[in-house]
Amino acid sequence: MALGKDYAQQQCSIARALEVVGERWTLLIVRDAFYGVRRYSDFLAHLGAPRAVLAARLQALVDAGVLDRRRYQESPPRDEYVLTGRGLALWPVLWALGAWGRAEVPGSLPMRAFHHADCGTELGPSGECPACRVLVAPADVEMRPGAGLDLDPAEPVARALLAPRRLLTPLEPAAHQERREPSRTAVRPT
Amino acid sequence: MALGKDYAQQQCSIARALEVVGERWTLLIVRDAFYGVRRYSDFLAHLGAPRAVLAARLQALVDAGVLDRRRYQESPPRDEYVLTGRGLALWPVLWALGAWGRAEVPGSLPMRAFHHADCGTELGPSGECPACRVLVAPADVEMRPGAGLDLDPAEPVARALLAPRRLLTPLEPAAHQERREPSRTAVRPT
DNA sequence: GGTCTGGGTTCAATGAACGAACCGACGTGA
DNA sequence: TCACGTCGGTTCGTTCATTGAACCCAGACC
Structure with a gap:
Protein backbone atom coordinates (compact mmCIF):
# COMPACT_ATOMS: atom_id res chain seq x y z
CA MET A 1 0.00 0.00 0.00
CA LEU A 88 -14.67 0.61 18.25
CA ALA A 89 -11.46 1.93 19.75
CA LEU A 90 -11.36 4.43 16.91
CA TRP A 91 -14.27 6.32 18.39
CA PRO A 92 -12.08 8.92 20.13
CA VAL A 93 -10.35 9.63 16.83
CA LEU A 94 -13.63 10.27 15.06
CA TRP A 95 -14.95 12.26 17.96
CA ALA A 96 -11.86 14.48 18.02
CA LEU A 97 -12.02 15.03 14.29
CA GLY A 98 -15.70 15.86 14.44
CA ALA A 99 -15.21 18.22 17.34
CA TRP A 100 -12.44 20.00 15.47
CA GLY A 101 -14.51 20.21 12.31
CA ARG A 102 -17.44 21.66 14.22
CA ALA A 103 -15.37 24.18 16.12
CA GLU A 104 -12.61 25.16 13.76
CA VAL A 105 -13.73 24.83 10.17
CA PRO A 106 -15.25 28.22 9.45
CA GLY A 107 -18.80 28.74 8.33
CA SER A 108 -20.25 25.48 9.49
CA LEU A 109 -23.38 24.84 11.45
CA PRO A 110 -23.26 21.70 13.56
CA MET A 111 -24.45 18.78 11.47
CA ARG A 112 -25.33 16.43 14.26
CA ALA A 113 -25.56 16.47 18.01
CA PHE A 114 -24.46 13.62 20.21
CA HIS A 115 -26.17 12.89 23.48
CA HIS A 116 -25.70 10.46 26.31
CA ALA A 117 -28.47 7.96 25.68
CA ASP A 118 -28.89 7.23 29.40
CA CYS A 119 -29.61 10.79 30.46
CA GLY A 120 -30.08 12.79 27.27
CA THR A 121 -27.34 15.29 28.04
CA GLU A 122 -25.31 16.53 25.10
CA LEU A 123 -21.74 15.27 25.20
CA GLY A 124 -18.91 17.60 26.17
CA PRO A 125 -15.87 18.49 24.09
CA SER A 126 -13.95 15.31 24.81
CA GLY A 127 -16.89 12.95 24.42
CA GLU A 128 -17.84 12.79 28.07
CA CYS A 129 -21.26 13.28 29.61
CA PRO A 130 -21.12 16.50 31.66
CA ALA A 131 -23.98 15.33 33.87
CA CYS A 132 -22.87 11.78 34.61
CA ARG A 133 -19.15 12.61 34.42
CA VAL A 134 -18.32 9.46 32.51
CA LEU A 135 -16.65 8.88 29.18
CA VAL A 136 -19.53 7.68 27.05
CA ALA A 137 -18.96 4.57 24.96
CA PRO A 138 -20.23 4.78 21.39
CA ALA A 139 -22.95 2.24 22.10
CA ASP A 140 -24.40 4.68 24.62
CA VAL A 141 -24.37 7.66 22.30
CA GLU A 142 -27.53 8.93 20.70
CA MET A 143 -27.11 10.88 17.49
CA ARG A 144 -29.59 13.60 16.62
CA PRO A 145 -29.78 15.80 13.53
CA GLY A 146 -28.26 19.27 13.93
CA ALA A 147 -29.02 22.68 12.50
CA GLY A 148 -26.81 22.37 9.46
CA LEU A 149 -28.16 19.06 8.23
CA ASP A 150 -30.11 18.78 5.01
CA LEU A 151 -33.54 17.60 6.09
CA ASP A 152 -34.55 16.10 2.77
CA PRO A 153 -31.59 14.32 1.23
CA ALA A 154 -32.14 12.40 -1.99
CA GLU A 155 -29.90 9.59 -0.87
CA PRO A 156 -31.82 6.91 1.09
CA VAL A 157 -29.10 6.07 3.60
CA ALA A 158 -28.68 9.73 4.51
CA ARG A 159 -32.46 9.83 4.90
CA ALA A 160 -32.43 6.85 7.23
CA LEU A 161 -29.76 8.54 9.32
CA LEU A 162 -31.94 11.60 9.90
CA ALA A 163 -33.93 10.14 12.77
CA PRO A 164 -32.43 10.23 16.24
CA ARG A 165 -30.70 6.93 16.70
CA ARG A 166 -28.20 5.19 18.86
CA LEU A 167 -24.78 4.63 17.34
CA LEU A 168 -23.97 1.11 16.14
CA THR A 169 -27.60 0.09 15.71
CA PRO A 170 -27.77 -1.40 12.22
CA LEU A 171 -29.66 0.33 9.47
CA GLU A 172 -32.85 -1.62 8.96
CA PRO A 173 -33.38 -2.92 5.42
CA ALA A 174 -36.52 -0.81 5.14
CA ALA A 175 -34.27 2.07 4.22
CA HIS A 176 -33.75 0.45 0.86
CA GLN A 177 -37.39 0.24 -0.14
CA GLU A 178 -38.16 3.86 0.72
CA ARG A 179 -36.27 5.06 -2.26
CA ARG A 180 -38.41 3.46 -4.89
CA GLU A 181 -41.75 4.82 -3.75
CA PRO A 182 -41.48 8.24 -5.38
CA SER A 183 -40.09 6.71 -8.56
CA ARG A 184 -43.43 6.50 -10.33
CA THR A 185 -42.07 9.24 -12.59
CA ALA A 186 -38.90 7.30 -13.19
CA VAL A 187 -36.90 8.15 -16.24
CA ARG A 188 -37.11 5.39 -18.77
CA PRO A 189 -34.50 5.38 -21.51
CA THR A 190 -35.66 4.46 -24.99
CA MET B 1 -8.22 19.94 -4.14
CA LEU B 88 -3.29 23.72 18.49
CA ALA B 89 -6.90 22.57 18.64
CA LEU B 90 -5.85 19.54 16.60
CA TRP B 91 -3.98 18.12 19.59
CA PRO B 92 -6.85 15.82 20.64
CA VAL B 93 -6.95 14.38 17.13
CA LEU B 94 -3.26 13.55 17.18
CA TRP B 95 -3.48 12.26 20.70
CA ALA B 96 -6.36 9.96 19.82
CA LEU B 97 -4.59 8.67 16.74
CA GLY B 98 -1.40 8.07 18.68
CA ALA B 99 -3.25 6.31 21.47
CA TRP B 100 -4.97 4.07 18.96
CA GLY B 101 -1.73 3.34 17.15
CA ARG B 102 -0.03 2.44 20.42
CA ALA B 103 -2.84 0.25 21.67
CA GLU B 104 -4.31 -1.32 18.56
CA VAL B 105 -1.69 -1.66 15.86
CA PRO B 106 -0.18 -5.04 16.59
CA GLY B 107 3.47 -5.60 17.31
CA SER B 108 4.40 -2.12 18.30
CA LEU B 109 6.35 -0.96 21.29
CA PRO B 110 5.46 2.55 22.44
CA MET B 111 7.60 5.03 20.55
CA ARG B 112 7.25 7.93 22.92
CA ALA B 113 5.79 8.64 26.31
CA PHE B 114 3.95 11.83 27.16
CA HIS B 115 4.06 13.27 30.64
CA HIS B 116 2.49 16.19 32.40
CA ALA B 117 5.38 18.66 32.60
CA ASP B 118 4.13 20.12 35.89
CA CYS B 119 4.14 16.88 37.85
CA GLY B 120 5.89 14.30 35.67
CA THR B 121 2.96 11.89 35.61
CA GLU B 122 2.40 10.00 32.41
CA LEU B 123 -0.77 11.07 30.64
CA GLY B 124 -3.84 8.87 30.69
CA PRO B 125 -5.67 7.44 27.69
CA SER B 126 -7.56 10.60 26.84
CA GLY B 127 -4.66 12.96 27.34
CA GLU B 128 -5.41 13.89 30.90
CA CYS B 129 -3.08 13.89 33.89
CA PRO B 130 -4.26 11.14 36.25
CA ALA B 131 -2.63 12.85 39.22
CA CYS B 132 -3.78 16.43 38.66
CA ARG B 133 -7.06 15.40 36.98
CA VAL B 134 -6.81 18.06 34.33
CA LEU B 135 -6.79 17.88 30.56
CA VAL B 136 -3.20 18.78 29.76
CA ALA B 137 -2.64 21.39 27.07
CA PRO B 138 0.07 20.52 24.55
CA ALA B 139 2.31 23.28 25.87
CA ASP B 140 2.36 21.46 29.21
CA VAL B 141 3.23 18.07 27.77
CA GLU B 142 6.72 16.66 28.02
CA MET B 143 7.66 14.10 25.43
CA ARG B 144 10.15 11.36 26.31
CA PRO B 145 11.59 8.61 24.15
CA GLY B 146 9.89 5.24 24.50
CA ALA B 147 11.04 1.66 24.29
CA GLY B 148 10.43 1.23 20.58
CA LEU B 149 12.34 4.29 19.44
CA ASP B 150 15.55 4.02 17.44
CA LEU B 151 18.19 5.55 19.70
CA ASP B 152 20.64 6.41 16.95
CA PRO B 153 18.77 7.68 13.93
CA ALA B 154 20.77 8.95 10.97
CA GLU B 155 18.41 11.81 10.38
CA PRO B 156 19.37 14.91 12.41
CA VAL B 157 15.87 16.12 13.21
CA ALA B 158 14.92 12.71 14.57
CA ARG B 159 18.11 12.87 16.60
CA ALA B 160 17.20 16.25 18.04
CA LEU B 161 13.79 14.89 19.01
CA LEU B 162 15.34 12.10 21.09
CA ALA B 163 15.91 14.20 24.18
CA PRO B 164 13.01 14.73 26.56
CA ARG B 165 11.41 17.96 25.54
CA ARG B 166 8.31 19.99 25.98
CA LEU B 167 5.96 20.07 23.02
CA LEU B 168 5.93 23.24 20.90
CA THR B 169 9.42 24.33 21.93
CA PRO B 170 11.19 25.09 18.66
CA LEU B 171 14.04 22.95 17.46
CA GLU B 172 17.20 24.93 18.05
CA PRO B 173 19.31 25.51 14.93
CA ALA B 174 22.15 23.56 16.53
CA ALA B 175 20.42 20.44 15.33
CA HIS B 176 21.53 21.28 11.83
CA GLN B 177 25.22 21.49 12.56
CA GLU B 178 25.36 18.18 14.39
CA ARG B 179 24.95 16.29 11.21
CA ARG B 180 28.07 17.47 9.50
CA GLU B 181 30.53 16.52 12.21
CA PRO B 182 30.87 12.85 11.30
CA SER B 183 30.99 13.71 7.60
CA ARG B 184 34.76 13.84 7.40
CA THR B 185 34.40 10.70 5.30
CA ALA B 186 31.91 12.38 3.03
CA VAL B 187 31.42 10.90 -0.40
CA ARG B 188 32.88 13.14 -3.03
CA PRO B 189 31.72 12.51 -6.58
CA THR B 190 34.34 12.70 -9.29
C1' DG C 1 -36.23 -18.35 -19.32
C1' DG C 2 -35.88 -13.47 -18.31
C1' DT C 3 -35.07 -10.11 -15.10
C1' DC C 4 -33.65 -8.01 -10.80
C1' DT C 5 -30.45 -7.32 -6.90
C1' DG C 6 -26.22 -7.40 -4.21
C1' DG C 7 -21.52 -7.40 -4.39
C1' DG C 8 -18.20 -7.17 -6.54
C1' DT C 9 -14.03 -6.95 -10.83
C1' DT C 10 -12.03 -4.80 -15.06
C1' DC C 11 -10.47 -1.11 -17.71
C1' DA C 12 -9.23 3.34 -19.82
C1' DA C 13 -8.60 8.06 -18.47
C1' DT C 14 -7.38 11.22 -15.12
C1' DG C 15 -5.09 13.11 -11.30
C1' DA C 16 -1.78 13.02 -7.52
C1' DA C 17 2.66 11.73 -5.65
C1' DC C 18 7.44 10.83 -6.36
C1' DG C 19 12.21 12.08 -6.87
C1' DA C 20 15.66 14.20 -9.32
C1' DA C 21 17.10 18.33 -11.31
C1' DC C 22 17.00 23.03 -11.53
C1' DC C 23 16.59 27.93 -9.77
C1' DG C 24 17.21 32.44 -7.34
C1' DA C 25 18.26 35.12 -3.38
C1' DC C 26 21.41 35.58 -0.04
C1' DG C 27 25.76 34.73 2.90
C1' DT C 28 30.63 33.41 3.12
C1' DG C 29 35.34 32.64 2.36
C1' DA C 30 39.40 33.11 -0.77
C1' DT D 1 35.03 39.65 -7.17
C1' DC D 2 34.02 35.14 -7.84
C1' DA D 3 33.20 30.53 -6.59
C1' DC D 4 30.58 27.91 -3.43
C1' DG D 5 27.05 26.63 -0.05
C1' DT D 6 22.37 27.03 2.03
C1' DC D 7 17.51 27.66 2.19
C1' DG D 8 13.20 27.35 0.22
C1' DG D 9 11.23 26.48 -3.08
C1' DT D 10 9.53 25.22 -8.62
C1' DT D 11 9.66 22.23 -12.78
C1' DC D 12 9.25 18.05 -14.99
C1' DG D 13 8.98 13.22 -16.50
C1' DT D 14 7.63 8.87 -14.44
C1' DT D 15 4.97 6.07 -11.55
C1' DC D 16 1.10 5.10 -8.79
C1' DA D 17 -3.73 5.70 -7.13
C1' DT D 18 -8.42 7.17 -7.95
C1' DT D 19 -12.35 7.65 -10.77
C1' DG D 20 -16.49 6.32 -13.19
C1' DA D 21 -18.46 3.48 -16.42
C1' DA D 22 -19.04 -1.01 -17.95
C1' DC D 23 -19.16 -5.68 -17.20
C1' DC D 24 -19.89 -10.03 -14.48
C1' DC D 25 -21.81 -13.71 -11.60
C1' DA D 26 -24.71 -16.09 -8.24
C1' DG D 27 -28.98 -16.49 -6.47
C1' DA D 28 -34.03 -15.02 -5.98
C1' DC D 29 -38.21 -14.06 -8.09
C1' DC D 30 -41.74 -14.64 -11.37
Missing part, protein backbone atom coordinates in the same frame (compact mmCIF):
# COMPACT_ATOMS: atom_id res chain seq x y z
CA ALA A 2 1.16 3.44 -0.84
CA LEU A 3 1.16 4.80 2.65
CA GLY A 4 3.19 1.98 4.06
CA LYS A 5 6.15 2.64 1.85
CA ASP A 6 6.89 5.98 3.44
CA TYR A 7 5.10 5.92 6.73
CA ALA A 8 6.65 2.64 7.84
CA GLN A 9 9.99 4.20 8.68
CA GLN A 10 8.34 6.86 10.79
CA GLN A 11 9.10 6.12 14.42
CA CYS A 12 5.68 7.17 15.56
CA SER A 13 2.41 5.67 16.70
CA ILE A 14 0.51 8.33 14.84
CA ALA A 15 2.11 7.26 11.58
CA ARG A 16 1.31 3.65 12.45
CA ALA A 17 -2.32 4.56 12.92
CA LEU A 18 -2.39 6.52 9.70
CA GLU A 19 -1.04 3.56 7.81
CA VAL A 20 -4.28 1.80 8.69
CA VAL A 21 -6.86 4.57 8.61
CA GLY A 22 -5.05 7.40 6.84
CA GLU A 23 -6.09 6.73 3.30
CA ARG A 24 -8.80 8.50 1.43
CA TRP A 25 -12.30 7.28 2.35
CA THR A 26 -11.12 5.00 5.13
CA LEU A 27 -12.16 7.13 8.09
CA LEU A 28 -15.47 7.97 6.45
CA ILE A 29 -16.14 4.26 6.10
CA VAL A 30 -15.41 3.79 9.78
CA ARG A 31 -17.62 6.74 10.62
CA ASP A 32 -20.48 5.20 8.66
CA ALA A 33 -19.89 1.92 10.47
CA PHE A 34 -20.42 3.77 13.75
CA TYR A 35 -23.59 5.26 12.32
CA GLY A 36 -24.90 1.75 11.73
CA VAL A 37 -24.06 1.21 8.09
CA ARG A 38 -23.02 -2.38 7.48
CA ARG A 39 -23.68 -3.32 3.90
CA TYR A 40 -21.59 -2.70 0.83
CA SER A 41 -24.40 -1.07 -1.07
CA ASP A 42 -25.21 1.26 1.81
CA PHE A 43 -21.61 2.40 2.16
CA LEU A 44 -21.57 2.88 -1.58
CA ALA A 45 -24.70 4.99 -1.66
CA HIS A 46 -23.87 7.07 1.38
CA LEU A 47 -20.23 7.77 0.61
CA GLY A 48 -20.32 8.08 -3.14
CA ALA A 49 -16.92 6.46 -3.38
CA PRO A 50 -15.99 4.43 -6.44
CA ARG A 51 -16.94 0.79 -6.09
CA ALA A 52 -13.40 -0.46 -6.57
CA VAL A 53 -12.04 1.85 -3.90
CA LEU A 54 -14.77 0.89 -1.46
CA ALA A 55 -14.11 -2.81 -1.99
CA ALA A 56 -10.38 -2.30 -1.50
CA ARG A 57 -10.83 -0.23 1.66
CA LEU A 58 -13.30 -2.65 3.22
CA GLN A 59 -10.91 -5.50 2.53
CA ALA A 60 -8.00 -3.53 4.02
CA LEU A 61 -10.01 -2.71 7.12
CA VAL A 62 -10.94 -6.35 7.54
CA ASP A 63 -7.29 -7.32 7.13
CA ALA A 64 -6.30 -4.75 9.74
CA GLY A 65 -8.85 -6.12 12.17
CA VAL A 66 -10.92 -2.95 12.26
CA LEU A 67 -13.96 -4.47 10.62
CA ASP A 68 -15.26 -7.98 10.75
CA ARG A 69 -16.96 -9.43 7.71
CA ARG A 70 -19.64 -11.86 8.58
CA ARG A 71 -22.43 -13.71 6.92
CA TYR A 72 -25.86 -12.58 7.98
CA GLN A 73 -27.94 -14.66 5.60
CA GLU A 74 -27.30 -17.77 3.58
CA SER A 75 -29.54 -17.52 0.58
CA PRO A 76 -28.50 -15.51 -1.19
CA PRO A 77 -25.19 -15.37 0.67
CA ARG A 78 -24.77 -11.88 2.07
CA ASP A 79 -22.06 -10.47 4.29
CA GLU A 80 -22.00 -7.39 6.45
CA TYR A 81 -19.10 -5.39 7.82
CA VAL A 82 -19.21 -4.64 11.52
CA LEU A 83 -16.75 -2.91 13.79
CA THR A 84 -14.50 -5.08 15.90
CA GLY A 85 -13.15 -4.04 19.27
CA ARG A 86 -10.23 -2.50 17.51
CA GLY A 87 -12.63 -0.59 15.31
CA ALA B 2 -9.05 16.35 -4.68
CA LEU B 3 -10.68 15.73 -1.36
CA GLY B 4 -12.99 18.68 -1.63
CA LYS B 5 -14.67 17.40 -4.72
CA ASP B 6 -16.18 14.43 -2.98
CA TYR B 7 -16.06 15.26 0.68
CA ALA B 8 -17.79 18.62 0.28
CA GLN B 9 -21.23 17.11 -0.15
CA GLN B 10 -20.84 15.02 2.96
CA GLN B 11 -23.10 16.41 5.64
CA CYS B 12 -20.60 15.80 8.38
CA SER B 13 -18.12 17.64 10.53
CA ILE B 14 -15.71 14.75 10.29
CA ALA B 15 -15.65 15.07 6.53
CA ARG B 16 -15.14 18.82 6.91
CA ALA B 17 -12.15 18.20 9.13
CA LEU B 18 -10.75 15.62 6.73
CA GLU B 19 -10.97 18.08 3.88
CA VAL B 20 -8.39 20.14 5.74
CA VAL B 21 -6.19 17.54 7.38
CA GLY B 22 -7.14 14.32 5.61
CA GLU B 23 -4.59 14.30 2.84
CA ARG B 24 -1.41 12.32 2.80
CA TRP B 25 1.36 13.89 4.92
CA THR B 26 -0.84 16.61 6.36
CA LEU B 27 -1.32 15.17 9.82
CA LEU B 28 2.32 14.19 10.03
CA ILE B 29 3.26 17.78 9.28
CA VAL B 30 0.99 18.95 12.07
CA ARG B 31 2.46 16.32 14.38
CA ASP B 32 5.95 17.58 13.64
CA ALA B 33 4.78 21.11 14.30
CA PHE B 34 3.71 19.99 17.77
CA TYR B 35 7.10 18.40 18.23
CA GLY B 36 8.71 21.77 17.58
CA VAL B 37 9.60 21.53 13.92
CA ARG B 38 9.12 24.88 12.23
CA ARG B 39 11.33 25.10 9.19
CA TYR B 40 10.79 23.80 5.70
CA SER B 41 14.09 21.95 5.62
CA ASP B 42 13.42 20.28 8.97
CA PHE B 43 10.00 19.08 7.91
CA LEU B 44 11.59 17.85 4.72
CA ALA B 45 14.35 15.93 6.45
CA HIS B 46 12.16 14.46 9.16
CA LEU B 47 9.20 13.45 7.00
CA GLY B 48 10.95 12.40 3.83
CA ALA B 49 8.09 13.76 1.77
CA PRO B 50 8.72 15.08 -1.73
CA ARG B 51 9.59 18.77 -1.71
CA ALA B 52 6.69 19.73 -3.94
CA VAL B 53 4.18 17.93 -1.77
CA LEU B 54 5.57 19.49 1.38
CA ALA B 55 5.39 22.97 -0.10
CA ALA B 56 1.82 22.41 -1.24
CA ARG B 57 0.72 21.04 2.14
CA LEU B 58 2.33 23.82 4.11
CA GLN B 59 0.64 26.36 1.89
CA ALA B 60 -2.70 24.60 2.28
CA LEU B 61 -2.34 24.51 6.05
CA VAL B 62 -1.51 28.21 6.10
CA ASP B 63 -4.55 28.90 3.92
CA ALA B 64 -6.72 26.84 6.26
CA GLY B 65 -5.47 28.79 9.26
CA VAL B 66 -3.81 25.81 10.88
CA LEU B 67 -0.28 27.11 10.50
CA ASP B 68 0.99 30.65 10.50
CA ARG B 69 3.93 31.52 8.31
CA ARG B 70 6.08 34.21 9.79
CA ARG B 71 9.42 35.80 9.23
CA TYR B 72 11.96 35.04 11.88
CA GLN B 73 14.99 36.69 10.34
CA GLU B 74 15.46 39.29 7.67
CA SER B 75 18.80 38.52 6.12
CA PRO B 76 18.54 36.18 4.49
CA PRO B 77 14.73 36.27 4.68
CA ARG B 78 13.55 33.13 6.39
CA ASP B 79 10.07 32.09 7.39
CA GLU B 80 8.91 29.52 9.86
CA TYR B 81 5.60 27.70 10.17
CA VAL B 82 4.02 27.72 13.60
CA LEU B 83 0.72 26.35 14.82
CA THR B 84 -2.13 28.80 15.22
CA GLY B 85 -4.89 28.40 17.78
CA ARG B 86 -6.78 26.39 15.23
CA GLY B 87 -3.75 24.20 14.77
